[in-house]
Amino acid sequence: MHMLNAKNMNRCANCLSENIVSSVNKDRIFYVCKNCGMKNAEILDSTRPLFTLRKDGLVCHKTVAALVNMDGKYLFLNRRQFPFGFALPTGHVNDNETPDKAIERELYEETGLKLKNKKLILNETVYDRCKNGGDIHEWFLYEYKCKSSAFIYNEESSQAILVPKEKLEELDIVTSTKYVLSRIGLLSKVNPPLRPLKKDNFLSRKNGYEKIIIESLPVAILVYGKSDAINYINKAAKELLNNFKKEKPDNYKKFMAMIRQISIKCQKSESDLSSNINLDKDTYNVVANPIFTDGKIAGSSLVINNVSDIAQQEAINVLSYQTSLAVSSPASINQIVKTLLKQLFLSLDIVGCSLMTLDNGRLKIAYRYSNVDHTKRKPLTFKIGEGVAGWVAEHKLPLAIPDTSNEPLYVGPSNKKEKSILSVPVISNDINFGVLNLSRKQDHYFSEQEIKMAQIVANRIGLALENNRLYDEIKFEKEQLNNIIENTGEGIAVIDSKGKPVVWNNAAKNITGFETAEAYAAANPSFRDRLKSMLTPANKSNRLIYKKVQVKNYDNQTQWLGVTYSFIINENHKLDYIIIMLRDISKETEIESQQREFIYTATHELRTPITAIKGYLSMILNGDAGGINKVQRLYFDRAARSTDKLVSLVEDLLKVARLEENRVVFESKPFSAAKLIGEICSDFKQKAADKKIKLCENFDEVKDIRFIGDYEKTKQALANIVDNAIKYTKKGEVKLKMESLEDGGRVISVSDTGVGIPKKDQNTVFNKFIRIPNPESIKAGGTGLGLFIVKNLIEKQGGSVKLESILNKGTKISLHLPEAK
């Protein structure tokens, strides 16, 4: 039989031969088929597939007919030429068309013929040639040049027979078709009743047609007569049984017994049967149909198909499914691999299987499943490239050795247990894990199916090993991270978006004394409330928030903690986690408060003797101790002024201490800028006049401007600045102004014509105790705290201070405050 493969080759459309030559004649190319002599032979379009397997069935190229046999093999034949083809409804069924109409149409389109009474004519010559046997198909291929053919369409089985129209023996096609079809099991029912046949010899000349068909079908067909004797056995059946006899005589006997049983059963029940026979690893499907003569049971026809392929595919599917389950089970890696090897072992006829893993370039047996005791043997190791396993590991391809005694690659003891071996690589994610080996006791050519199954298991093993490796990696990293978090000195707590604590590290436990975050929150409700407010969806802050809080620790003692909150926002701008770092600042807070206490007591202590000195000096100068002379007055005056400086220093120290601890309360009320500037100017009028410096106030805007803040403190700040301005100006003026900025803000500015501040010092001038060395500053005196206090006072109200200065020309300080609307 010719089997057409589906590869695209140029074939003669008439006889399907590949033997085509091209010839040029008058600038035209035409083809001649060397086989059938067809000139201008049509070439089957090599780019179009001869057939396509679709969900709804097989679709063939229109010039090709398909023969389908019971075990799913297809035989493709030139439709035109070939008389005996069972074609599935091929081609295209249009809308509003039934399949039989489609076939009629196709036929007409192709051949220009219409079915006439569904009658067929058989070529007599051909028939004669074939009546003594011989493969009619071959004859037809080479000799028959039919150009037109007709369909016999069988509705029940949806099958059609294509036969050449001309010169065919007339047959009562309808009846005989069904008859034939029923013989080969394609009809489950025989309907209507068949024509009576000649006794026991239904394969008469008249019915030679059927014989030809049956003889040549690749399905094995046996016919049993009433007496359990085999009346007929076709060629395929003979072959099948001969194979049995040769290879497995035991199986032959078994098989024959089984099919006889089926036949008996069929005849007894007078109904159709279908059953599967399993022998070794092959599966045969047997369909039995009863044969009636004169309405009485006369025998049974059996159609036998090797469905091992189907069964094999089933086996592969089952293995695939089972191994899938094994890989995804929660068992340990050892158990999974062992299970996979066991599944493989049970699926195939092997003596054992083993997994060799790669370790430092060497293959070692890691797992084994077999029914042979290996404990006494020394485990073999192979380098990559060494031995069969080494070869497979190196080339990453499977290798099957049917006979190890004849194989130079095979390295190992001449082993009765390992006569044939199959080795497949175990690879996952491009990582070469090793090699899976299977072995059999006999010489054996490993089938495609066996190799496929071994590869499935190898893949699964690779997957399991890779999963395990990844899992270990992740676990390790997670442990490392956990270690770091647990052992860091800072207390760390992490709260998820629902408020549930997910981390509460060792340091947090130690610092607070509480084992869990929940216990800590329970003892400190303010912490819980603060967290709640931070978990609101409105908080999309990326900033760090630092707070000093006073909490209760486990021993119910108050403790000062420095708490830093940071927020993890995900890509949807939703809060994922809050990270809280805790630090015990009780000691620092204690020290700070001690320092503050010190400053308060110190200033208080300082104030007392200062009060006395100041007081007595003032009384002397007031004349309360009697008259004093000019010189005495001068000296006492100087002493009094020094005392005043002392007082300033102490006051400044106190202010600084208070500002630093944020103990000062700033009011936030609207006040008039005009009032502020006016008061300052009047306060400093005398001082300025004393130095003969002009003090002027200037408004270039409306006088009804109001700022929001603390009036007293702003006044203090402004006073400091004006005081400095006057101090550092030898001559000229000190101007107070209200100015507008480009961005619409407003500032109070104090400009002087004094010594100015060098550029390098302009940044540090607002720091504590900074006095720029120049002759004026020495004369001017001061504590160096003035500008620091100014900056503090203004910034704490939400304002800002700006300084501009040119050496020897003057300085301008601008105070920006929030304006009242």
Added chain:
Amino acid sequence: MPETTKTVSKRILIVEDDEMLLEMYKEKLKLEGFRVSTVSDGKKALARIKLGADLILLDILMPGLNGFEVLKRLKQNPETSKIPVIVLTNIGGESTDKDKKLALSLGATDYMVKSLNTPSQVVEKINSILK
């Protein structure tokens, strides 16, 4: 020494624990024509006030009973509550300090920081209150 002719000189009670300062204020007030009595702690102050006074100069930081306590009690006692009290201390600040606020809320008539005021300024304040 200036003499007061028509007015009876007022009695001032100075409550101050620092000897030096106590002497200084005593001197000054006497110079200005006031009758002065002095005590150096809170307990003694509450006892002495029974003898009456026109004004009290009250220090805060004292051993034993501190000035705020004394002030509280003075104001709670109907016999002494009407006597004006100037808190004269070296703690706290001047403008809107909380010590000043506390003193005033407890009933003090005024609050002065010693180191920031000369004795003459104290006398001025006393005179303005007693007018």
